[in-house]
Amino acid sequence: MATGRDEGLDVKIGLEVHVQLTALKTKLFCGCSANYRGMPPNTLTCPICLGHPGTLPVLNRKAVEHAMMVALALNSSISRQMIFFRKNYFYVDLPKNFQISQYDKAGGVPLSTGGWVEFAVNGEKKKVRIRRIQLEEDPARLTYPGTITTSSYTLVDFNRAGVALLEIVTEPDMETPEEAYFFLQKLRSIVEHLGVSSENMQGSMRCDANISIKGGARVEIKNISSFRDVRRALQYEIIRQKQLLRRGGAAKQETRHWDEDRQITVSLRVKETESDYRYFPEPDLVPVKISEEWISEVASKMPELPDDRRERFTSDYGIPEYDATVLTSNKKIADFFEECCKLYPNPKKVANWIMSDLLRNINETGIDVAEMSITAEQFIDLLKMIDEELISGKIAKRVLREAIRTGRSPRKVVEDEGLLKISDEKMIAKIVDEVFHEFEGAVADAKRDRKAVNFLVGQVMRKTRGRADPEITNKVILSKLEEK
Numbered sequence: 001m002a003t004g005r006d007e008g009l010d011v012k013i014g015l016e017v018h019v020q021l022t023a024l025k026t027k028l029f030c031g032c033s034a035n036y037r038g039m040p041p042n043t044l045t046c047p048i049c050l051g052h053p054g055t056l057p058v059l060n061r062k063a064v065e066h067a068m069m070v071a072l073a074l075n076s077s078i079s080r081q082m083i084f085f086r087k088n089y090f091y092v093d094l095p096k097n098f099q100i101s102q103y104d105k106a107g108g109v110p111l112s113t114g115g116w117v118e119f120a121v122n123g124e125k126k127k128v129r130i131r132r133i134q135l136e137e138d139p140a141r142l143t144y145p146g147t148i149t150t151s152s153y154t155l156v157d158f159n160r161a162g163v164a165l166l167e168i169v170t171e172p173d174m175e176t177p178e179e180a181y182f183f184l185q186k187l188r189s190i191v192e193h194l195g196v197s198s199e200n201m202q203g204s205m206r207c208d209a210n211i212s213i214k215g216g217a218r219v220e221i222k223n224i225s226s227f228r229d230v231r232r233a234l235q236y237e238i239i240r241q242k243q244l245l246r247r248g249g250a251a252k253q254e255t256r257h258w259d260e261d262r263q264i265t266v267s268l269r270v271k272e273t274e275s276d277y278r279y280f281p282e283p284d285l286v287p288v289k290i291s292e293e294w295i296s297e298v299a300s301k302m303p304e305l306p307d308d309r310r311e312r313f314t315s316d317y318g319i320p321e322y323d324a325t326v327l328t329s330n331k332k333i334a335d336f337f338e339e340c341c342k343l344y345p346n347p348k349k350v351a352n353w354i355m356s357d358l359l360r361n362i363n364e365t366g367i368d369v370a371e372m373s374i375t376a377e378q379f380i381d382l383l384k385m386i387d388e389e390l391i392s393g394k395i396a397k398r399v400l401r402e403a404i405r406t407g408r409s410p411r412k413v414v415e416d417e418g419l420l421k422i423s424d425e426k427m428i429a430k431i432v433d434e435v436f437h438e439f440e441g442a443v444a445d446a447k448r449d450r451k452a453v454n455f456l457v458g459q460v461m462r463k464t465r466g467r468a469d470p471e472i473t474n475k476v477i478l479s480k481l482e483e484k
């Protein structure tokens, strides 16, 4: 199988993923509601998250626990004492002019260091190392009317300022945009299984990617909002940097912005170096002690993770490991599969239909799995309609595509579009007569050569838009040929 690697280019991709801890009720350092989505701008704020002088942050204990769960799930080693740092920069999304974050140098200790994520890329196993995981506050949300490059002004919403964010930094272990894509899918599946972050919430997982080619400078691509765009942005950067190399140039170290509308990366600024941020320990927060007991307590409450669930799917449902890997790469799909299996006794058939038709149609229509409206009951109803010979398998595929595209239930699609299978022999005989009348030459051929029978069957299918029962059609045609 093609690896998709560009041989000789020595592509190195690392990711910095920001995961919002959306299951928390309050922000990281104050009591303001963290549930800002759909709320009027600048209504969920207080003196602490607005950075008023004289206010003091108070750490949200639950946020540390949720962060610890992610660290444990990524095999990362949790620090026994973590320290918050100030990352200083002046920007409109930051009322204090610094972000309370963590740092792994100058005496800084992040939440955890090391670890790995293992995932499958086109059936091959891949392992990406984690460098560190840190806990920090989300800056305010900026809106650029139009696009970031053309907008003449910026709107700021401080509702998001101070929401708990995990920064997960990988080593530059990925070699293709595909690998980055599948890494992110696996990571999302893990945080969803942990119940600490939900895919349903737009912007709950954001990603910066860094990429270097042939030992050239590292280019950072900022603010990519979807996994598909991570893949596209990286593909674009590889082509751009390859062209630079071909012309004898090289990529310079810089930060580029992914322009979603134009599907290109654009230069934003020459990248700051770490010293520009003047990191120093946050004097308003004491170092946080994390005891063995606390870690074991959190570990004992860990829910089932995608890898364990994959094992269970192969043993409980008897499906192949490949199927189980695909199904558990998304929590909603894994839940959907299990619900379906409760309603229908053939797990392999359910898995096939989910993997080939459901997921393919979802990808093609560009709908996110989180927005998929079809229920397990409706999906199983479709499979039962095939079993009861009300529709053919071929029609069922068409019905499912239509159901996903329009949000109607499969049964409704079948009813609305009159797609029930025609099994009535008399009705089929009538259509066969019409076909015989139209294609007299083919009828004569069919009497001598059985291959021509298939042509006649095909014509009946064409007239009934695939709804005629093929076996009955075949039988009727053969008996009518005998009579001739």
Ligand SMILES: [Zn+2]
Pocket (backbone or CB within 6 Å): 027, 030, 031, 032, 044, 045, 046, 047, 048, 049, 050, 162
């Ligand atoms: Zn607040």
